[in-house]
Amino acid sequence: MQQWIPFMPEDASTLSGRVDNFYFFLVGLSVFFFTLIAGLEIYFALKYRRQRPDEIPRPVRSAVRLEVVWIVIPFILSMTIFAWGASIYFSMYRMPKDALEIYVVGKQWMWKLQHMEGQREINELHVPVGRKVKLIITTEDVIHSFYVPAFRVKVDAVPGRYTYLWFEATKPGRYHLYCAEYCGTNHSGMIGWVYAMEPADYQAWLGGGAPEESLADSGEKLFQQLACNNCHRAGARDRGPVLDGLFGNPVALDNGQTVLADESYLRESILNSQAKIVAGFQRPSLMPTFQGQISEEQLLQLIAYIKSLSPQAGAGGASPAASPSPPGGSSGTNSQQGNNK
Ligand SMILES: [Cu+2]
Known part of the structure; x- marks a missing residue:
């Protein structure tokens, strides 16, 4: 759908299709009822307008069947919206157990990200496609909000606590990352990119550069x-x-x-x-x-x-590339087996 509508962000995660379907359902429903109600208003205003100065309207009697219809139909529709929305909400904010974990610290005015293997990034995030990624987010100063429109995910970074976000990118590409909470003078500059990569490219990226400490x-x-x-x-x-x-x-x-x-x-x-x-x-x-x-x-x-x-x-799926730790020695990134599908 988004390719027909130029202002829709790209559809690049497992959640984005579900969010979009729900969004279009809500927009469609609103358009339908707006048209119905506004149309009927105009029609009734013309049809039942006062036509003679001495006209006295007939008294209106209640129409029980009509009233039942306009109570039951909106009730069903609103419950549908509730159930549908809640199911998306739960998928979005219930964290998967087998995800790749990445830590995020917001700061005026940048996003600092760190992978379990030790790689650090600023305003850039590299992730593999086809794998669940869980972000553990906090901030050093004020409230920020981590927002990737192409993945349809957003969560506030709140001082003094951790918030969580997960997504699974479905196609390689470069997607905008924003701070979506006004956080001071350079808030609008607190932006970056998420690079979704094929798993092999991601492994190569992780392995590239100076070896970092996990x-x-x-x-x-x-x-x-x-x-x-x-x-x-x-x-x-x-x-x-x-x-x-x-x-x-x-x-x-x-x-x-x-x-x-x-x-x-x-x-x-x-x-x-x-x-x-x-x-x-x-x-x-x-x-x-x-x-x-x-x-x-x-x-x-x-x-x-x-x-x-x-x-x-279930603490953070370190990738299989991470060094396994000898027992009693320095514990490596961690020993959860990376679930690299
Ligand atoms: Cu910010």
């Missing part, structure tokens, strides 16, 4: 620099919870609640260790706060490292 490896170094390993490893005399196998699993807290160890939980616990204390550990927590001491990107490195300690948790 995100998890950077995180592991940082973990040691910040002395996290003094308390958070097996044998640290139970000073802090051991992090192996933590990510993606429920954690029992000392107040009786249970939380899921996801990116946001890890982030909060690093920045404010008093917020949620794991059952069986001292309150107040012994752990110092890292608020203001590490950058958003360093946080992501630590999180990638902690994720790499939980290979089963």
Whole structure:
């Protein structure tokens, strides 16, 4: 459909067709009812206009059948819109488990992206076609919004938390990337390109250039620099919870609640260790706060490292090209098998 309509963005992801069909349904429905209602208004205004100065209109009696029709039909239509829209929404915002994960940090006025294998990009994102890609997004400063019209996906980047987006590109090409939330003077310059590549080209791209340290490896170094390993490893005399196998699993807290160890939980616990204390550990927590001491990107490195300690948790499909890690040695990107279809 979009090739007939010059202002429609390209249709380049598995979601875009579904979004477009729904959009055209809504537009079609609106046009139909606009025409029907406006047409009837004009017709009735002419037909039933006052024709003589002394004319007295006949009293109107209710028409039950007509009323039922105009209640039932809009009810069915609005429920259709609700169900259809909700199903697209759920596909869009429920994250797939087997996706390639890429971290995104918004900043006035650029997008900084980092692949699990370590490659960094600014205002450019290279992804393979035919593979689900999940973005884990945050911002260093104000609210931004990550928007790729050709994929029909958009999500806000919110300070202090992670938001998620996924897409699967269906054809190779170069697609516009925008910031869709007014974020200051150079907001309009906060744009870039997504390059969707054939899987083989993507592997070549990943392998090209200087070999980079994987995100998890950077995180592991940082973990040691910040002395996290003094308390958070097996044998640290139970000073802090051991992090192996933590990510993606429920954690029992000392107040009786249970939380899921996801990116946001890890982030909060690093920045404010008093917020949620794991059952069986001292309150107040012994752990110092890292608020203001590490950058958003360093946080992501630590999180990638902690994720790499939980290979089963569905944490980011590193590509098969990523170096496998010897047991006990430096943990590689992570050991989830890349699902390269
Ligand atoms: Cu912005």
